[in-house]
Amino acid sequence: MPQTPSHLPQSFRLRSGNQMMAEGALQAGCTFFAGYPITPATGIFKTMIDLLPARGGIALSAPDEISAIAYCIGASMRGYKAMTATSGPGWALMIESVQYALMTETPLVVALVQRLGPSTGGATQGAQGDVLLAEYCTSGGYTLPVLCPTNARECYELTILAFTWSELLRIPVILLSDKETGMTIESINDTSLSRSTSQNRPANFAFRDLGSYNRSDRRGTYYFDVPHEIPPFAPVGGDRKVTATGSAHDKQGRLQKNSTETLDVLKHLEQKIHWRLDDFVSVVSDLQPSATTLVVSYGVTARAAQSAVIQARNTGERISLLVIHSLFPIPVKKLTHALQGVDTVLVAEENISGLYRSVLERYCKGKKVRGVNKIGSMITPEEILVALFEEPWQPA
Amino acid sequence: MHRAHEMIIAGFGGQGVLSMGQILSYGAMIDGKEVSWMPSYGPEMRGGTANCMVIIAESRISSPIVSRFDSAVVLNQPSLDKFEGSIKPGGMLFFEESAMIRPPTRTDIEVLAIPAQQEAVKLGKKQIANMVMLGAFLQRCPLVKPESVLGALNGVLPERHHHLLPMNKLALLAGIEFAYRAERSSMRTFARPSAGIPSERNN
Numbered sequence: 001m002p003q004t005p006s007h008l009p010q011s012f013r014l015r016s017g018n019q020m021m022a023e024g025a026l027q028a029g030c031t032f033f034a035g036y037p038i039t040p041a042t043g044i045f046k047t048m049i050d051l052l053p054a055r056g057g058i059a060l061s062a063p064d065e066i067s068a069i070a071y072c073i074g075a076s077m078r079g080y081k082a083m084t085a086t087s088g089p090g091w092a093l094m095i096e097s098v099q100y101a102l103m104t105e106t107p108l109v110v111a112l113v114q115r116l117g118p119s120t121g122g123a124t125q126g127a128q129g130d131v132l133l134a135e136y137c138t139s140g141g142y143t144l145p146v147l148c149p150t151n152a153r154e155c156y157e158l159t160i161l162a163f164t165w166s167e168l169l170r171i172p173v174i175l176l177s178d179k180e181t182g183m184t185i186e187s188i189n190d191t192s193l194s195r196s197t198s199q200n201r202p203a204n205f206a207f208r209d210l211g212s213y214n215r216s217d218r219r220g221t222y223y224f225d226v227p228h229e230i231p232p233f234a235p236v237g238g239d240r241k242v243t244a245t246g247s248a249h250d251k252q253g254r255l256q257k258n259s260t261e262t263l264d265v266l267k268h269l270e271q272k273i274h275w276r277l278d279d280f281v282s283v284v285s286d287l288q289p290s291a292t293t294l295v296v297s298y299g300v301t302a303r304a305a306q307s308a309v310i311q312a313r314n315t316g317e318r319i320s321l322l323v324i325h326s327l328f329p330i331p332v333k334k335l336t337h338a339l340q341g342v343d344t345v346l347v348a349e350e351n352i353s354g355l356y357r358s359v360l361e362r363y364c365k366g367k368k369v370r371g372v373n374k375i376g377s378m379i380t381p382e383e384i385l386v387a388l389f390e391e392p393w394q395p396a
Numbered sequence: 397m398h399r400a401h402e403m404i405i406a407g408f409g410g411q412g413v414l415s416m417g418q419i420l421s422y423g424a425m426i427d428g429k430e431v432s433w434m435p436s437y438g439p440e441m442r443g444g445t446a447n448c449m450v451i452i453a454e455s456r457i458s459s460p461i462v463s464r465f466d467s468a469v470v471l472n473q474p475s476l477d478k479f480e481g482s483i484k485p486g487g488m489l490f491f492e493e494s495a496m497i498r499p500p501t502r503t504d505i506e507v508l509a510i511p512a513q514q515e516a517v518k519l520g521k522k523q524i525a526n527m528v529m530l531g532a533f534l535q536r537c538p539l540v541k542p543e544s545v546l547g548a549l550n551g552v553l554p555e556r557h558h559h560l561l562p563m564n565k566l567a568l569l570a571g572i573e574f575a576y577r578a579e580r581s582s583m584r585t586f587a588r589p590s591a592g593i594p595s596e597r598n599n
Contacts, residue, residue: 014422123439184460185418185433187425307459378461
């Protein structure tokens, strides 16, 4: 891929969203990557294979997606910051193991670069059809954080954020990209990129360094006092016995049916996220006072929405725009704020049935909620304008 | 007021459509512009249709997809058929002269037939027709400095192909020269859509 020529200021480079996602992972301190190539996520795989070993990390080409994610979970249990990348068909194979990571409170970042589905669908065709498949992939309906970048720069920044959440909360986090975001190449000004790294998981020092925790303590590796507390992490193969089972378990990881403690652990898996709902929020609110229409979008479609809103405002229309990065947990407060005074909500997304719209509708009581939906090619700014005014759009 | 040039480059896979766009984008970046390069292609390695939308702008680009173009570079008939109607009035259409059976018909745009394939064969390698086309494009539509494009070639071309750099430069210059000569001499006639194609082609 393009290298910066020597006569250029080093700060500008051409980078795809996929490359920036890989670079974001490196910046976040990712030390382990395993993947199986799949269009349109291969750019992440290739960049990680190219760059990670040179930085002292491990990058593996797995024989399939199930192995790829299993390698990552194993590495994460040992203390590595792990990531994998795939697209819809690979995600279908990974869902079982993502649930295992959730159940065993194993930090993990999965980049899901969407392509046209269902099944193997259209390999080189973009889509935003995996939104609910990503979020609702667990038995039991647990909340998984889903972060959705709209451009190459955000691919970098949200990847760092994904690692932070994944580590701090000991949960799998999904980076929901799409073919156009992942493969579009853009100019990136390096000096404007965040240099912060991701946070680290709460370590297992508590077991040894605090007086009240000693090895004979019966509190286990999944121990918490209050439900939203994150249990200190103890690596597999460390000086403490770690049991990691996908079955319902108590705070020591022992398989149990439905004791009170086991049910507490299951509730804790949701409560630890629920308690931090406001912390997860990442949105771009571009609100106009007295606007009666709010356009909501995410991913690459948000860029068309932004362009449409700018064009409409140039003709004197008052329209608000809400671009959502943290699709899940749903940024309810930001959404409610954006909805004030609005009577129409337009949700633009590249899928047939309006997946995210169906989730947002329950927060938009009393408002007219409409969708701009399409598959097969990207939604254009003009199509959003047509939907906004419900008539053919004439540029000013 | 921000100014952006929105264009599409389209053809068959293997014609260098995507790399032409990348080189152009890279060159524009060297010139300090904001750029966006969005590829679209089929699952085949070769032979399918491919295109890329390139946006070169003075300020940040919102949507990488546009439905109407300031210019279009088309290297095959299906792309011409598909995108001719999407060029803004007053825009420009560059097409590979040897690839068209049905020439473009619009009269409200500037139409330029470029014998890129033929020029490339003259240089000894038909794979560099895309660079000829790029040269001709840049001569008529100077979005990016040619020296920046040459710098971009260095960056975009994989190392294993760096021995081809001189030939690519020749191709770029051949394109520039072709368009320059055409401008100087009978370019106006040449640029008229009706006169762009020898009449026997229409038979």
